[in-house]
Amino acid sequence: MSNYKFILSGGGTGGHIYPAIAIANELRSRYPEASFLFVGAKGRMEMEKVPQAGYRIEGLWISGIQRKLTTKNLSFPFKLISSLWKANKIIKREKPDVVIGTGGYASGPLMKMASVKRIPCVIQEQNSFPGITNKMLAAKAQKICVAYDGLERFFPAEKIVKTGNPVREDLLEISSKTEEAKEHFKLDRTKKTLLVMGGSLGARRINQAVESRLDFFRENNIEVIWQCGKLYYEEYKKYNKDNVSVFQFLNRMDLAYAAADIIVSRAGAGSVSELCIVGKPVVFIPSPNVAEDHQTKNAEAIVNEKAAVLVKEKNIDEEFEATFMNIVNSEPLQKELGENIKKLALPEATKQIANEIEKLLQ
Structure with missing residues (x-):
């Protein structure tokens, strides 16, 4: 049957x-x-x-x-x-x-x-x-x-x-999609690309941190794919120009992951599982507003394996730029984080x- x-x-x-x-x-x-x-x-x-x-x-x-x-x-x-x-x-x-x-x-x-x-x-x-x-x-x-x-x-x-x-099945082979991804998002191949994900609804503090650093990203030749979420799109869509692409929701997550050199993300279970398979350097900014603070626990499980970096939301203003640039400026660290997180994939x-x-x- x-x-x-x-x-x-x-x-x-x-x-x-x-x-x-x-x-x-x-x-x-x-x-x-x-x-x-x-x-x-x-x-x-x-x-x-x-x-x-x-x-x-x-x-x-x-x-x-x-x-x-x-x-x-x-x-x-x-x-x-x-x-x-x-x-x-x-x-x-x-x-x-x-x-x-x-x-x-x-x-x-x-x-x-x-x-x-x-x-x-x-x-x-x-x-x-x-x-x-x-x-x-x-x-x-x-x-x-x-x-x-x-x-x-x-x-x-x-x-x-x-x-x-x-x-999603389409995430298992993203390494072959880099060129398609750069074309899809109209990215400059000479610049690093940051993918920012705050979940389907969005994350206010992450969005505020990105908004206040748009000049910082431009000065450092960073292009940004910014998934700001359904609740915040009307507020942030005005920044959709030059080196910044603002999205309410990313329908082609496979291409977004393929395009990214560095990823900033919440630490929900689904995102963590996907990021392990993707195998790119990740900065986790867990939501503190969840039961038992489980996003922080999810992130710490990865960080303890030297497979990602954690910035707590309350420290985002003090720590984000230095943490991010530390990764951008170190090819060996990018490689280490990417390889280690991939080892944790199921x-x-x-x-x-x-x-x-x-x-x-x-």
Whole structure:
């Protein structure tokens, strides 16, 4: 049998969406006759990005609970009931063989209803500190695929499989795309290129740091590919000229990575996994506004292997320029950082996750 039915759920940020798409692509390559449906949250970026990747998606009326007291929380019970009802309807209609959750609001109702109907469930947890949704769902899941050691604190040990995080297939061969990338971004081949990534929504402090140093970059012959994020694009698009290319979102991440000589990035789990495969010098500026400060822990795990450099957000004004120029001016350091981070890559993650899903089909 090859006409299996898979439902994948996860979203809110690229860190949840792209792993789900990578898993779907791997399963589709193994089972071309299989059907795939994604379930996301209405109004979130998955409703656009998943169809662009060639898959069907349905949206639930769901959002997270705000951590502080706010009137937005008043609608949460209604959204949850609505989403559970629709998720149940989807499960009954589609009759999936396996349901895969990659985190985010929408995966909660969908995975919950699938487990009630005894449909095999796989959780793919990207972070060193799991979100509330995946912690709640773990008891009913058959397999939990993780990227970090030590998650027995949160999940049943017998269900955990360390696979690494899925990455997009097009990142595995970026070394052959340098010329195409320089052409795509219209870059001067005689200058170094800095890629700045603050996540799909953007990172205010990173954006402010880049804005205040545009003259510094120009004076040092640095060209900048600046992904400022959805929330900040209107504010920063005016700088899109000469040596600076400003983007709300980078649809060709493979070319952005291929073009870059140095990368400045947050330290979300998905970004860290991608950067290990890319193998370029990285300056991590972790977000301090996440549960258990897990981005700093993600970054420190790489820095401890002499595979990246860490600048804490609170120190960005004092440390960024010196740290950055230290890398720019040292070819041996660039080489060392690039080679060391590449050693930490788990490029077979997507295949291993698909292997675990296959076991549940037997």
